[in-house]
Amino acid sequence: MMKGFDSLLVQxxxxxxxxxxxxxxxIAFVLIYLAIAxxxxxxxxxxxxxxxxxxxxxxxDLMQPxxxxxxxxxxxxxxxxxxxxxxxxxxxxxxxxxxxLANPRLIFLGAAAQGGVYVTFFVARWAGLSLVQAxxxxxxxxxxxxxxxYLTSKLAPELLxxxxxxxxxxxxxxxxxxxxxxxxxxxxxxxxxxxxKGRKPSNLEVxxxxxxxxxxxxxxxxxxxxxxxxxxxxxxFREAKVVDRLTKASQNxxxxxxxxxLGLPVGATMNADTFLRPRAILIFLLGLVAFGVSTACGVxxxxxxxxxxxxxxxxxxxxxxxxxxxxxxRVVHKVGSEADKKNYLLMYAMGPNVAGxxxxxxxxxxxxxxxx
Amino acid sequence: xREAVSVFVTGIVGVFAGMALLYxxxxxxxxxxxxxxxxxxxxxxxxxxxxxxxxxxxx
Amino acid sequence: xxxxxxxxxxxxxxxxxxxxxxxxEEDAEMIVIEALKMETPVFAPCDGTVKxxxxxxxxxxxxxxxxxxxxx
Numbered sequence: 001m002m003k004g005f006d007s008l009l010v011q012x013x014x015x016x017x018x019x020x021x022x023x024x025x026x027i028a029f030v031l032i033y034l035a036i037a038x039x040x041x042x043x044x045x046x047x048x049x050x051x052x053x054x055x056x057x058x059x060x061d062l063m064q065p066x067x068x069x070x071x072x073x074x075x076x077x078x079x080x081x082x083x084x085x086x087x088x089x090x091x092x093x094x095x096x097x098x099x100x101l102a103n104p105r106l107i108f109l110g111a112a113a114q115g116g117v118y119v120t121f122f123v124a125r126w127a128g129l130s131l132v133q134a135x136x137x138x139x140x141x142x143x144x145x146x147x148x149x150y151l152t153s154k155l156a157p158e159l160l161x162x163x164x165x166x167x168x169x170x171x172x173x174x175x176x177x178x179x180x181x182x183x184x185x186x187x188x189x190x191x192x193x194x195x196x197k198g199r200k201p202s203n204l205e206v207x208x209x210x211x212x213x214x215x216x217x218x219x220x221x222x223x224x225x226x227x228x229x230x231x232x233x234x235x236x237f238r239e240a241k242v243v244d245r246l247t248k249a250s251q252n253x254x255x256x257x258x259x260x261x262l263g264l265p266v267g268a269t270m271n272a273d274t275f276l277r278p279r280a281i282l283i284f285l286l287g288l289v290a291f292g293v294s295t296a297c298g299v300x301x302x303x304x305x306x307x308x309x310x311x312x313x314x315x316x317x318x319x320x321x322x323x324x325x326x327x328x329x330r331v332v333h334k335v336g337s338e339a340d341k342k343n344y345l346l347m348y349a350m351g352p353n354v355a356g357x358x359x360x361x362x363x364x365x366x367x368x369x370x371x372x
Numbered sequence: 373x374r375e376a377v378s379v380f381v382t383g384i385v386g387v388f389a390g391m392a393l394l395y396x397x398x399x400x401x402x403x404x405x406x407x408x409x410x411x412x413x414x415x416x417x418x419x420x421x422x423x424x425x426x427x428x429x430x431x
Numbered sequence: 432x433x434x435x436x437x438x439x440x441x442x443x444x445x446x447x448x449x450x451x452x453x454x455x456e457e458d459a460e461m462i463v464i465e466a467l468k469m470e471t472p473v474f475a476p477c478d479g480t481v482k483x484x485x486x487x488x489x490x491x492x493x494x495x496x497x498x499x500x501x502x503x
Contacts, residue, residue, distance in 0.1 A: 101398055104398040108388075111390075131376065208401050209401055213397060346471060359390075359391055363383065
């Protein structure tokens with residue numbers, strides 16, 4: 001009788017707790033707190049935080065390869081590369097490319113803002129990480145969650161949890177990280193520039209765009225096909241306007257469902273043994289560098305384009321080239337309206353913003369081509 | 373480290389080439405769409421208007 | 432002289448902060464448009480009196496749609 005009670009006690013998790021697990025609990029609770037109380041990317045960080053907690057409860061088989069529930073989510077959803085493309089399907093159905101089509105040269109701002117990806121890749125390699133790890137950390141600078149998860153799960157799965165948490169945390173911090181860089185690199189005279197209205201894209205053009213882009217991007221970087229094809233299919237659903245049911249399903253039900261199965265297993269990859277290393281701090285620092293450099297590159301590109309063009313661009317919108325949609329466009333609008341409150345930059349900023357998403361996908365495709 | 377430099381350079385060039393291609397695609401797409409719209413208008417057809425959503429259609 | 436106030440961006444009219452007959456100063460907040468889950472106030476382009484309001488709360492407006500006519 002006593003013996004049975006003893007073994008029940010010994011086989012309970014309490015005797016198997018480690019200090020590292022307790023530290024991970026704290027991290028999990030901080031993320032859950034930030035998500036609930038501070039509205040800090042709650043759609044992702046709430047399930048990720050809960051996943052971290054689950055991964056650090058000893059003796060559960062949740063992440064046991066071949067049998068655990070979360071392991072199955074992870075294996076079949078992320079390792080099989082199903083969930084990030086499905087997220088992209090939903091994002092495509094939510095994205096309006098008209099601001100970019102109205103003003104196509106803003107695409108180059110979305111390209112420049114990938115600068116942080118490559119600068120950070122280089123710094124990370126120099127700091128002693130392997131090429132594939134450095135690429136996975138660099139892509140954080142694209143500020144695109146699903147792309148970061150997709151690339152990291154293919155190149156450096158051991159970094160998946162940290163890279164995803166860093167990417168989503170900094171996306172939540174975009175309104176704090178970007179404005180000082182934007183203001184530091186521009187003069188007041190540049191911030192009050194009012195931009196000329198772009199043309200109005202016709203309905204036919206908007207429907208043809210996803211088809212043309214799919215062909216061009218898949219031909220150029222075949223490894224980006226999974227992401228870009230789903231992204232453009234979602235957009236075609238949206239713009240064709242004949243499959244309203246599919247558009248709504250992609251935007252709402254499907255996107256919400258896969259978001260649950262994305263966050264939970266990503267968090268569950270962060271157990272104390274793999275996460276609590278100096279490397280994790282390095283990843284967070286490099287992720288911040290990546291965001292900052294990307295912002296700066298976008299702004300500087302806009303200033304460069306102003307040197308050669310008489311149709312001036314407000315350089316603030318360069319900062320929206322990082323693909324945190326639509327947070328960075330909102331930040332641009334706010335900073336712009338501080339300088340001139342009748343300057344409505346929001347829709348102009350959406351141009352580089354959506355171009356930045358495509359830019360980050362191409363950057364990920366280039367990494368996959370070169371490193372795999 | 374040499375490999376890192378080459379990935380760095382190829383990467384930046386690759387992204388800019390890709391986005392330049394996207395730029396050309398957008399311009400060409402606008403041009404072609406404009407031509408088609410003009411051709412349809414010349415035949416007296418209205419420009420492609422968004423259709424009313426078909427609600428009761430089953431997959 | 433009438434001055435037209437156009438929508439600077441597409442979105443939904445969230446609230447109207449002026450009424451016909453009001454005397455408004457330049458930069459007064461006239462209408463709030465919500466786009467991308469962000470409230471964007473639209474400010475009066477010049478001093479004047481509100482002659483006509485062409486939108487109501489809850490309307491969806493396109494870029495450059497006429498919102499308010501001011502007589503100056």
